[in-house]
Structures are given as structure tokens and as C-alpha cells.
Amino acid sequence: MSTGLNANHLLYLLQGAAWTLGLSLIAFVGGGLLGLAVALCRVSPIKAVRVLTSGYVQLVQGTPLLVILFMTFFGLPALGLNISPLTAAGVSLTLYVSAYLGEIWRGCIQSVPRAQWEAAECLALTRLQRMRMVVLPQAIRIATPPTVGFMVQIVKNTSLASVVGFVELARSGQIINNSVFEPFLVYVIIAALYFAMCFPLSRWSQRLERRGAQARYQAAADLPQAATLSPT
Amino acid sequence: MNTSTDPDGAAAVILQDVHKSFGNQKVLAGVNLQAQRGQVTAIIGRSGSGKSTALRCIDRLETIDSGRITVCGRRVDDRQVDLKALRLDVGIVFQSYNLFPHLNIEDNIMLAPRAAKGVDKAAARELAHAVLAKVGLGEKARAYPEQLSGGQQQRVAIARSLAMQPKVMLFDEVTSALDPELTGEVLKVIEELAAGGMTMVIVTHEMAFARRIADQIVFMHSGRVWEQGSADILTHPQTPELKQFVKSDL
Secondary structure: OOOOOOOHHHHHHHHHHHHHHHHHHHHHHHHHHHHHHHHHHHOOOOOOHHHHHHHHHHHOOOOOOOOHHHHHHHHHHOOOOOOOEEEEHHHHHHHHHHHHHHHHHHHHHHHHOOHHHHHHHHOOHHHHHHHHHHHHHHHHHHHHHHHHHHHHHHHHHHHHHHHHHHOOOOHHHOOOOOOHHHHHHHHHHHHHHHHHHHHHHHHHHHHHHEEHHHHHHHHHHHOHHHHHOOOO | OOOOOOOOOOOOOOEEEEEEEEEHHHHHHEEEEOOOOOOEEEEEEEEEEHHHHHHHOOOOOOOEEEEEOOOOOEEEEOOOOOOHHHHHHEEEEOEEEOOOOOOHHHHHHHHHHHHHHHHOHHHOOOOOHHHHHHHHHHOOOOEEEEOOOOOHHHHHHHHHHHHHOOOOEEOOOOOOOOOHHHHHHHHHHHHHHHHHOEEEEEEEEOHHHHHHHEEEEEEOOOEHHHHHHHEHHHHOOOOOOHHHHHHHOO
């Protein structure tokens, strides 16, 4: 089987892979920061804030990432805002990730027992101090496995950025294939590169989850028995 | 806006005609009680008699529907009450300890004095070691809650509350989650506090303990104070309900 694929092509693919990682990082950092804000707003004591944020989450989760990408890349210029493929992809992924991470983290914050809030409240800590010193440190432990797991989704979803002309791994594969026309070989390589990025994350997430399950099992074993001394 | 006047003569905790419902369920139906300064008030009664709810209302973990609650001269039922000032005056220990699992014992204790009172780190550590010594756990400063027995965790919870130097301490069935052989060490710590003149309100199922340390015993039944007085009310109960309750405890 003769192939036109050479070292330069491979180098180009690796460059695409690097952009995939870069875009993933932007999406994770941007989406993480915005997601933290979303999570905190979702547990706000102010109802209007909770309702508004919930609306944002519903809106973003109910819209395909592809459509969000089209709206930012093609829609914003129509409104007079010119935007590069990188910015469009970065912004779209940030929005997308923030809605999902925000919900994951809200669940983690709410799974910290209410008694912990109460104990901190009774020690005269302000709401902010309770959140920062007591609840978030515990929520972060709970949040780590699902967050790492979601990073796999982020890496794979960056491939959609190819539709706005951003040359990441999937797009670089298309471009190479257009010149060498070896679709099977090229896409197997692409798939392998995605796998190489995602597999370690999946394994890491699984390991964290197992460790968490062990800790929970331990905690459950240590849990005080229900009151048995009450007079009947 | 109600400021703390704290007249010397008044009781530390005063509940006047306190009513509280959860939905249709009436939990407190006109509770009247006073806990005097430097004294131990033990609240006893069946599960569901409203005793824990009454205690939680004192620290405003629950709001009340009507009536008055005054703690150290501060009106707790006031919507505008300074909650931080209230929580600085009142310490509470729960049935389930509620230590912070991500912090070691020392940090559990140091957290609130530093965050709420601005005590510096060295002074807070000294304070932590002093209160840990008081509950007999000086050597556990670096351990994590999960490494301690239930009784030890509860003693740490008491120490954590003590470190805030409260004027009143509330205990909400603090031994109910413990194995019988571990309750003694916790009760001993509370008795030492009582001997030291701490004002305390204790909700408990430990009748012998209540009899031993309480200056005043309050028997609650269906959301009301049914009988109250010295430990004598346990030997000579006036109402059939308390008679029944005392008998079932034997």
C-alpha cells in the first residue's frame, strides 16, 4: 500500500493536536471560572439570582454546541463584532462548559451535609466564610472525579470548532486527507491521538472515583448509629 | 433595632409563650422557660416533645411563629437580630458532632476564633491546645476527625465551641449517637463545665445525668413545658405524663 503521508503531514497533525489541547485548556479554565460563578449563583440565598442562573443553564444546555459556535462566529459579525475562529471557539466552549460544570458543582456543593453549614453558622462564621472555609473545601473533594470525567467531553467537543475554520486536530485531519486522500489511515491516526488525550483523563477520573467510594465507605462505617437511647 | 442590654439580674435564656409549627405540625405550643446564669438547665421529654426544636430556636437555627426569646438580653425573635453577636454569645453542640472532616482537630478549633473573632494564628493555636487539654484530648491536635472515636469527636466539638468563649452553651442530645461505653467521657466533660459555672441548657435522654448535674429540670410534653423544678420532680412527678416518662426510663 503506497501512501503519500509523510513526516510533515504527521507534524501538521500533531500541531492540530496541540491546538486541541490549547482550546481544551481555554475551555476548561474559562468554563471553570464561569462555572464556579454559576454554581455559586445556583445556591444563592437570593431567589432571583437562582432563577436567572437556572435559566442560563437551561438555555445553554438546551442548545447544541454547534449552534452556539455558529451564533458566535457568524452571528456576532452580523451585529458588527468581528471575531476570530479562536475567539469564537473559546467563547462558545466557555459558555458550554460553564453550564455543565456549574450544574455538576452545584450538586457537589449541595451534597455537603446541611449540618456542616449549621455548625459553621453556629460558630459565628459569615455566609461567605462558611462557603469558603467549610463547604467548598469539602465540595471540591466530591467534585474532582466528575470534573475530570467531564474534561474528556471538553477535549472531544473541541472538534466541533473545526466548523468555524479553527484548525485543531479534527480539522487538520480533514486538511491532510484532502491532500493525501487516505481517509482511513488519516482518521485512524486522528482517533488514536484523541484517544491518547482522553484515555489518561478517563483513567484518572476512574481512579479518583474509586478512591472517593472507598472514603465514603469508610465514612459510612464511622457514621454514628441512630439514637437508640430514646425512651419509648 | 434591639441592642444587647444584658441586665445583670435577668436569666441568660428566656422563652415566653413560644409557638412554632412545621407546616401543619405544631411543635412548640406556648413554651415558657428560663435558664439562669451559671446554672444547668436540663430539658427532658419524649422524642417529638419539641425539646430539640426549643433548643434550636434559642440559637435561631429555627425562627419562631410567635412569642419572645431573649438570650443574654438580646431579643432572638427580632428579625433584625445581630446573628453574629448571638452566635458569639451562644455555643451549641450537636448530636452528630459536625466536626469539619477536611480539617484536623486543631484547625477545626482554630477556624472560628480566627475567622469570626480575628484572633491571630499563634493565639488561636494556644487557645485550641488549652480547650483540648480541658476535654482531655491534648495529644490529638493533629489527628483528623475520622481517626477519632465518636466520644472523642464529641469532646472535640465541645472544645471547638468552648474556644469561642460563649456565655451560654447548648447541648442537643450530645450522647444520643454514642455507644453506651462512650457516653461517660462526654458527660464527664459537661459535668466539669457545669462545675466551672458555665451557663448551660442541655437536651438529654440521660436521666441519671440530668438528675446529677441539673439545677433545673424541664420536662416537655407535646410542645409545652409540662413540669419543671429541681431534680425532685423526677422522684415526685406531679403529672401522669412525667410519671410515665420516669417509669419508662427505669
